[in-house]
Amino acid sequence: MFTAIHKAVAKIPKGKVATYGAVARAAGLEGAARQVAWALRGANGRLPWHRVLGAGGKILLTGESGMEQRIRLEAEGVEFRGGRVRMDRHEFKFRAR
DNA sequence: CGGGTGACTTCCC
DNA sequence: GGGGAAGCCACCC
Numbered sequence: 705m706f707t708a709i710h711k712a713v714a715k716i717p718k719g720k721v722a723t724y725g726a727v728a729r730a731a732g733l734e735g736a737a738r739q740v741a742w743a744l745r746g747a748n749g750r751l752p753w754h755r756v757l758g759a760g761g762k763i764l765l766t767g768e769s770g771m772e773q774r775i776r777l778e779a780e781g782v783e784f785r786g787g788r789v790r791m792d793r794h795e796f797k798f799r800a801r
Numbered sequence: 802c803g804g805g806t807g808a809c810t811t812c813c814c
Numbered sequence: 815g816g817g818g819a820a821g822c823c824a825c826c827c
Contacts (some may be wrong), residue, residue, distance in 0.1 A: 705822085724809055736823045741808040756808080764808050
């Protein structure tokens with residue numbers, strides 16, 4: 705299942721972002737958004753974890769990591785409105801089932 | 802197997 | 815939009 709999540713996250717193109725819930729759904733783990741976060745932490749550094757945000761484009765990460773995630777996203781061209789990502793422009797929609 | 806935990810989500814005030 | 819509460823799922827002890 706770590707693999708499933710990894711695959712889903714890897715599908716997110718640069719400059720786009722997705723929510724934990726969306727990733728979970730794409731990985732076939734709908735309702736297990738927390739597990740996505742769990743997988744992201746475990747594989748930290750091996751996948752574009754910074755492209756995964758909370759519902760509404762909010763960065764749920766705390767501390768330095770949160771700030772870093774924001775910087776990385778902006779570096780990829782993702783725009784922020786206040787403390788959230790403009791989901792209306794950068795939300796990546798996984799292949800509809 | 803029971804209990805606690807968390808980078809979640811959604812509903813309600 | 816912020817704060818609180820409940821539901822959810824996998825992991826660890």
